[in-house]
Amino acid sequence: MKKTQTKKAKREYVYRGKSRLEHYKAGAFVVRCLDSRFWKIAKRFIKSLGLKHIDPAFPAGGSKVFSSPFDEHETEHYLGQIAKSIGLHHTERVMLFSHHDCGAYGGFVHFGNDPAKELEFHRGEHRKAVAAIKKRFPRLKVETYFIDPDGIIETTS
Numbered sequence: 441m442k443k444t445q446t447k448k449a450k451r452e453y454v455y456r457g458k459s460r461l462e463h464y465k466a467g468a469f470v471v472r473c474l475d476s477r478f479w480k481i482a483k484r485f486i487k488s489l490g491l492k493h494i495d496p497a498f499p500a501g502g503s504k505v506f507s508s509p510f511d512e513h514e515t516e517h518y519l520g521q522i523a524k525s526i527g528l529h530h531t532e533r534v535m536l537f538s539h540h541d542c543g544a545y546g547g548f549v550h551f552g553n554d555p556a557k558e559l560e561f562h563r564g565e566h567r568k569a570v571a572a573i574k575k576r577f578p579r580l581k582v583e584t585y586f587i588d589p590d591g592i593i594e595t596t597s
């Protein structure tokens with residue numbers, strides 16, 4: 441009995457390392473697809489902009505949660521995550537990503553393997569996503585990006 445109590449009080453780490461405890465202002469709230477193939481380049485891009493302390497969300501389809509959600513709760517859930525990021529980390533900027541060959545949209549084959557058709561579709565999705573976020577947070581800066589095998593295209597403008 442006594443032995444169990446001692447063991448309970450003791451922390452047994454499976455991995456050791458220090459975490460920084462100071463609070464921060466988020467450089468951006470970033471939404472990207474859980475598909476990791478295109479994440480490395482997005483990470484490098486964000487870093488190249490000098491943004492620090494990203495608040496990330498990795499739902500399937502990325503920006504899709506705001507334009508063509510899988511169910512009626514999904515958009516509301518991620519709008520809530522943005523609200524938390526603003527409340528906790530004073531976030532002023534949202535960066536939405538979607539990508540080439542996204543399984544959440546049925547893959548590249550869904551667009552007949554036509555890169556122009558795929559990009560045009562994502563531009564439309566991004567316009568819808570921006571509108572959904574702006575409706576709730578009119579002052580928030582919302583940017584949208586499409587990642588293809590050769591780089592990142594800004595679709596906001």
Ligand SMILES: [Zn+2]
Nearest residue numbers: 473475542543
């Ligand atoms: Zn995807």
